[in-house]
Amino acid sequence: MEALDKFMQKMKPKADGKFPLAHAIWDGTYTFLFVPGHKNHNGVHIRDSVDLKRTMIIVVKALIPCLLFGMYNVGHQHFLAIGECLASDGVCAMFWDKFIFGAIKVLPLVIVSYGAGLGVEFVFAAVNKHSIHEGFLVSGMLIPLIVPIDIPLWMVAVATIFAVVIGKEVFGGTGMNVLNVALVTRAFLFFAYPTKMSGDQVWIDTSLEEGQKLVDGFSGATPLSDAIQGGVEAIPSIMDSIIGFIPGSIGETSVIAIGLGALLLIATGIGSFRIILSMFVGGYLMGMIFNAVGGSPFLEVPAMHQLMLGGFAFGAVFMATDPVTASQTATGKIIYGVFIGFIAILIRVANPAYPEGVMLAILLGNVFAPLIDHMVVNANIKKRLKRVKTA
Amino acid sequence: MSRDVKIRKGANIKLLGVADKMYANPVSTSDIVLKPTDFPGLTPKLSVKIGDKVKAGSPIFYNKEDDRVLFTSPISGEVVEISRGEKRKILEVKVKSDGANTYETFKQADPNSLSREEILDNLLKSGVWPFIRQRPYDVIANPDDAPKAIHVTAIDTAPLAPDYDFVAHGQADVLQIGLDALTKLTAGKVHLNINGNANADEAFRSAKNVQINKISGPHPAGNVGIQLHHIDPVNKGEVVWTLNALDVLTIGKLFKTGQFDASRSIAIVGAKVKTPTYYKTVLGANVADILKNNIEEGGRVISGNPLSGTQIAENGHLSFYDYQLSVITEGGKNRFFGWLPFLGYNGFSLSRTSFSFLTPNKRRDLDTNMNGEERAFVMTGEYEKVFPMDIYPVHLLKSMIIKDIDLMEKLGVYEVAPEDFSVCEYGCTSKIETQKIVREALDLVRKETS
Numbered sequence: 001m002e003a004l005d006k007f008m009q010k011m012k013p014k015a016d017g018k019f020p021l022a023h024a025i026w027d028g029t030y031t032f033l034f035v036p037g038h039k040n041h042n043g044v045h046i047r048d049s050v051d052l053k054r055t056m057i058i059v060v061k062a063l064i065p066c067l068l069f070g071m072y073n074v075g076h077q078h079f080l081a082i083g084e085c086l087a088s089d090g091v092c093a094m095f096w097d098k099f100i101f102g103a104i105k106v107l108p109l110v111i112v113s114y115g116a117g118l119g120v121e122f123v124f125a126a127v128n129k130h131s132i133h134e135g136f137l138v139s140g141m142l143i144p145l146i147v148p149i150d151i152p153l154w155m156v157a158v159a160t161i162f163a164v165v166i167g168k169e170v171f172g173g174t175g176m177n178v179l180n181v182a183l184v185t186r187a188f189l190f191f192a193y194p195t196k197m198s199g200d201q202v203w204i205d206t207s208l209e210e211g212q213k214l215v216d217g218f219s220g221a222t223p224l225s226d227a228i229q230g231g232v233e234a235i236p237s238i239m240d241s242i243i244g245f246i247p248g249s250i251g252e253t254s255v256i257a258i259g260l261g262a263l264l265l266i267a268t269g270i271g272s273f274r275i276i277l278s279m280f281v282g283g284y285l286m287g288m289i290f291n292a293v294g295g296s297p298f299l300e301v302p303a304m305h306q307l308m309l310g311g312f313a314f315g316a317v318f319m320a321t322d323p324v325t326a327s328q329t330a331t332g333k334i335i336y337g338v339f340i341g342f343i344a345i346l347i348r349v350a351n352p353a354y355p356e357g358v359m360l361a362i363l364l365g366n367v368f369a370p371l372i373d374h375m376v377v378n379a380n381i382k383k384r385l386k387r388v389k390t391a
Numbered sequence: 392m393s394r395d396v397k398i399r400k401g402a403n404i405k406l407l408g409v410a411d412k413m414y415a416n417p418v419s420t421s422d423i424v425l426k427p428t429d430f431p432g433l434t435p436k437l438s439v440k441i442g443d444k445v446k447a448g449s450p451i452f453y454n455k456e457d458d459r460v461l462f463t464s465p466i467s468g469e470v471v472e473i474s475r476g477e478k479r480k481i482l483e484v485k486v487k488s489d490g491a492n493t494y495e496t497f498k499q500a501d502p503n504s505l506s507r508e509e510i511l512d513n514l515l516k517s518g519v520w521p522f523i524r525q526r527p528y529d530v531i532a533n534p535d536d537a538p539k540a541i542h543v544t545a546i547d548t549a550p551l552a553p554d555y556d557f558v559a560h561g562q563a564d565v566l567q568i569g570l571d572a573l574t575k576l577t578a579g580k581v582h583l584n585i586n587g588n589a590n591a592d593e594a595f596r597s598a599k600n601v602q603i604n605k606i607s608g609p610h611p612a613g614n615v616g617i618q619l620h621h622i623d624p625v626n627k628g629e630v631v632w633t634l635n636a637l638d639v640l641t642i643g644k645l646f647k648t649g650q651f652d653a654s655r656s657i658a659i660v661g662a663k664v665k666t667p668t669y670y671k672t673v674l675g676a677n678v679a680d681i682l683k684n685n686i687e688e689g690g691r692v693i694s695g696n697p698l699s700g701t702q703i704a705e706n707g708h709l710s711f712y713d714y715q716l717s718v719i720t721e722g723g724k725n726r727f728f729g730w731l732p733f734l735g736y737n738g739f740s741l742s743r744t745s746f747s748f749l750t751p752n753k754r755r756d757l758d759t760n761m762n763g764e765e766r767a768f769v770m771t772g773e774y775e776k777v778f779p780m781d782i783y784p785v786h787l788l789k790s791m792i793i794k795d796i797d798l799m800e801k802l803g804v805y806e807v808a809p810e811d812f813s814v815c816e817y818g819c820t821s822k823i824e825t826q827k828i829v830r831e832a833l834d835l836v837r838k839e840t841s
Contacts, residue, residue: 001727031764035729035736038761039722043809043826045697046404046550046719048818049738049745051763053730055770055820058744061732133766175767175821268732268743272772328771329783377786381801384781388626 020126028132056137058270062261063141066251071102074149077204109144112153116160124169135174142182145251149205159188179366180325203247241308252314262317271321274333279316282341283307315358325366329376340365396621398608400779404550405754410658410667412557422487423675424708432530443470448495448651463518465653465674467493499649502572510575517651522638526631528837529808538632540579545595545636546586548613549696553658553714556592563594565643584618616808620780661718662756663690679706690718698813722760741818766821777814791832
């Protein structure tokens with residue numbers, strides 16, 4: 001590897017040269033290939049082996065089960081819709097057909113999301129003369145997983161650029177943003193192009209070979225939008241929503257795939273189990289309250305079932321745990337998680353315009369996170385002041 | 392009268408090269424150096440010029456703001472070099488040994504028979520006063536203050552730290568004299584915080600007229616600031632004095648013999664030391680004499696421990712407060728895909744992102760690579776895991792970065808010292824220079840509020 005190292009060093013453009021962008025790109029590539037041998041000078045002489053790249057890549061790895069399952073499910077829903085396979089067929093029937101169809105549909109989304117986001121990051125790194133920060137590694141993977149499959153690629157690009165610039169870079173880049181970047185992307189799409197983000201036409205790819213659409217009137221709505229319209233019987237059984245062969249955003253449907261990611265995040269300590277757990281507790285509580293109120297079929301969906309539907313599990317594991325936008329104190333994390341879970345189910349059930357309340361609940365949670373921390377830290381300050389008075 | 396204090400948060404970082412519990416043949420040092428830079432916030436004024444002959448205990452420089460605080464020569468000889476930095480700031484004063492070891496004489500008496508003023512006077516004149524530091528700010532104590540308590544730590548939990556129980560063994564008499572002197576300085580208690588992880592030495596256990604606290608737990612449990620936070624915390628407006636138990640031995644020797652006897656036992660440790668062991672030497676000694684033929688190529692010499700020590704040259708000198716000389720592997724290697732979790736570089740991690748967390752007791756040869764690049768704060772909960780105080784460390788650090796003194800006060804700036812953050816800095820994913828931020832903030836608050 002020394003040869004590669006030497007080769008890279010030879011190509012290194014000057015940091016203050018004519019082409020700052022070239023340096024930013026070189027630096028991003030080099031630090032991806034090699035952890036540079038910078039040495040400690042002030043303070044500690046030895047350092048932990050963990051760094052931000054390692055941390056971020058673990059989250060990307062945790063997303064892989066969702067990505068792979070999402071690819072399969074996209075194909076599965078497609079063939080189901082055009083009638084080439086039946087729901088009663090086994091998982092293995094047309095397995096590779098489904099997977100490859102899904103991969104062809106999903107990979108462009110991944111590429112566009114990374115391309116647009118990293119492009120913005122490189123430009124900002126060049127202008128601000130700092131190195132590329134790793135935050136977008138995770139956002140770039142999250143974005144394709146939380147959009148419907150039929151979304152046009154250019155919309156993803158526009159939304160990603162908006163989110164990285166307005167959601168992150170204007171605040172100072174990775175570590176400084178108030179709102180989760182991937183969710184800003186989704187919120188942008190949701191409000192700017194509602195026809196492509198909701199309704200019953202976008203969740204399943206029904207294109208045929210010659211580019212025709214399937215017969216009009218085919219309904220491929222997500223279970224939640226069905227339920228809002230009163231068709232609670234359309235909600236898949238709790239088992240189906242755990243396994244995940246249902247229409248929905250690409251990565252969010254399978255609780256099992258999300259669970260695999262959650263295991264990795266909790267085992268490595270990268271994702272906060274406090275947030276994940278307390279968000280489920282909050283959602284469960286709200287579900288129980290609705291159950292107790294009763295009155296309409298949707299209100300009576302069992303609380304446990306609510307947690308398995310829609311983007312709740314995905315949001316809890318991958319979105320709410322974003323350390324930059326979540327609460328930072330241990331107590332704060334619990335309040336924050338319960339708050340999001342509570343609001344997510346509230347929006348989902350009570351507001352027919354937004355069947356997917358999780359996104360809005362987490363964004364709201366992001367906004368409240370600093371306030372929650374402020375209260376927790378202030379409690380500590382008060383305790384400290386009391387110490388003086390009692391002493 | 393002993394109390395158990397269990398500290399749960401923190402982490403022991405196990406490195407290769409622990410010192411064997413035996414003394415190597417003593418080597419006399421050719422020269423010593425006093426570094427005003429060892430004392431944060433100090434403006435030194437020289438009392439000597441090149442060519443002056445000094446005895447052990449003769450003043451070399453003093454504090455410009457308080458000329459009673461003297462810094463005296465640990466050996467007898469001749470002042471040969473005064474090196475200066477930018478704006479003629481004094482960096483080092485070098486004294487070449489004459490080999491004769493002649494001493495200035497100070498008061499020799501049982502501290503119990505002396506008044507507080509007499510003890511203060513003896514400590515200041517002999518140059519042992521700077522061993523007494525204070526919280527807040529972690530600087531040399533002000534002799535005009537009335538501290539609410541004095542805390543003496545007799546345990547060091549830092550990586551490869553010397554075993555105080557071994558070093559102090561058999562010195563119960565001077566320790567007691569030193570502690571007696573300290574008890575006269577405060578109206579409150581003198582706390583002797585001894586090793587609770589293992590059986591502390593008789594010298595510490597038998598100490599009288601002091602409150603003995605048994606401290607157990609991982610690093611930074613041995614830091615006096617952590618201990619006093621759990622025993623009797625400092626509040627705004629209060630002052631606590633802190634000492635290292637081995638420095639109390641020096642104070643004891645002063646009252647016993649009437650001389651400034653700056654000899655000390657230090658541990659020579661680290662992966663690049665051929666035979667890690669203990670040496671008897673003197674404060675400020677030239678390390679070249681000690682390390683000769685005992686280190687391998689490619690090491691970094693650190694006066695102090697690898698977490699909060701200072702890098703010195705191979706012919707550099709021990710710092711004022713240090714009882715440890717570490718030589719660890721110098722880094723600088725670019726690591727191909729070193730960031731890959733579980734597959735890349737497997738140095739000891741406080742997180743669970745590499746397999747090293749499975750073997751926390753394995754001794755490792757960690758080098759001085761940063762293992763990454765500096766970033767903004769991203770991960771949360773990391774510092775809190777290893778910061779055993781009822782303080783929010785990241786919030787405090789952020790208030791320090793924005794220089795908001797009111798906020799720092801509220802969040803507990805008076806209780807902390809840079810060394811208390813050393814484990815946080817080690818484990819920081821974002822590679823933030825925590826100790827530097829804390830030191831600068833303490834200096835700022837001290838300047839603004841005095």
